[in-house]
Amino acid sequence: MSRSRELLHTLVGFDTTSRESNLHLIEFVRDYLAGFGVSCELVYNEERSKANLFASIGPSEVPGIVLSGHTDVVPVDGQPWTTPPFELTEHDGKLFGRGTADMKGYIACVLALVPTLVQTPLRIPVHIALSYDEEVGCLGVRSLLSVLEQRPVKPMLCIIGEPTELKPVLGHKGKLAMRCDVHGEACHSAYAPYGVNAIEHAAELIGELGRLGRQLREHQDPRFDPPYSTVQTGVIAGGKALNIVPADCRFDFEIRALPSQDPGEVAEALQTYAMQQVLPRMKAVSPQSAIRFTELSAYPGLVTDERSQAAELIAAFSGSREFGTVAFGTEGGLFDAVGIPTVVCGPGSMDQGHKPDEFVSVAQLAGCDAMLLRMLDSIRA
Structure with missing residues (x-):
């Protein structure tokens, strides 16, 4: 000792x-x-x-x-x-x-x-x-x-x-940590419809992430607490001033998955939603709009x-x-x-x-x- x-x-x-x-x-x-x-x-x-x-x-x-x-x-x-x-x-x-x-x-x-x-x-x-x-x-x-x-x-x-x-x-559980960067188009807030609000589109993605997280509760393993895979957004940043439509927003999220589940499936589902549902609407206003996902860390x-x-x-x-x-x-x-x-x-x-x-x-x-x-x-x- x-x-x-x-x-x-x-x-x-x-x-x-x-x-x-x-x-x-x-x-x-x-x-x-x-x-x-x-x-x-x-x-x-x-x-x-x-x-x-x-x-x-x-x-x-x-x-x-x-x-x-x-x-x-x-x-x-x-x-x-x-x-x-x-x-x-x-x-x-x-x-x-x-x-x-x-x-x-x-x-x-x-x-x-x-x-x-x-x-x-x-x-x-x-x-x-x-x-x-x-x-x-x-x-x-x-x-x-x-x-x-x-x-x-x-x-x-x-x-x-x-x-x-x-x-x-x-x-x-395993973990996958991801970052999502949303790039839109800035303009004066008086003309908000002519810009692409990155915060609003990031919020839509975060809402979809929450929906995917609720689906994960359907598969449970009582050996773990909580007994299902979880998703959470932990960091978000965006915007310069209230009278400017924000061009950029970034948020970090994580998936903590039961060993029997692949956290990458949640990330892929969110990316599919982003590219098929959100990004086309953004690009319709500004072709320079973009959504990028980056892996921060992962372990099984x-x-x-x-x-x-x-x-x-x-x-x-x-x-x-x-x-x-x-x-x-x-x-x-x-x-x-x-x-x-x-x-x-x-x-x-x-x-x-x-x-x-x-x-x-x-x-x-x-x-x-x-x-x-x-x-x-x-x-x-």
Whole structure:
């Protein structure tokens, strides 16, 4: 427990907000692992300003277990913190700091296990995977998975350590985030019919998006909350002044889809409506009118069979067969998509994640240490 707390103190001290580089943290982990004779592989982004890390301990010729976490955290800007966000603070059995729950607490526990791992004969390997830019669309891990996908021996299980209060999670929804830019024709508002009001046409598209969202309620899966796919518009901007017909309007929307549904179908339906119903009316007034859709981010959902080996293993490690789902997304669907069975289980609660005075309890951190030791006991040679 003291080792996990010490490592968490170091990890929280690195400001790895997604807009910043994560290399200082990655290089610390690389050097920490090297101190125990463990080499690692770094997979950089194009600018070499960020990197994923992958390390293996144990035999290389058999499938192993991946302990995976993302290194980036969300911003603290504008949040009323009462403790220093990038300095670990302990109070009343809680460890405060940005990323303590989401998800440096888990990474600290994984790193704390390394000295024991290297001293223990293992039947199967344990892999450590750390990614970047998870918080902005699960972007960074994709290049790492492209490397792992080509290897002849794939892991048998990946444990994503997002905060679930150490309850085993087998599923979450997928997400597609899109931007729609509507371009019309400006004119004086006294002559509004001679212009093309981009805000009004964007509003029509948003209304159609709502109608498509209501249709999604017809297909439900009680394992999820809410039990159906959802659609929402989260950002909108347009217009210069009340007496000017606005030429431009932009809105961002997202679809959070059940694993059995393709969020792209909703986006395609909206685009079809835009091109067949809305744009012709706009162009009839101004041929320069346009509607453009841009994908902002996307990741697949996750659903792991309760009867699978992955489910059996996480039940044994966590000590619980009360499998659940979570409302937030993870990198799990991406691991699963390249043939690595995946579950989600980690210390802390997302109720504290992304908030001021984020924390993980000392008890949860100790519980994660215990879960990882149970894993280790099960794979001893």
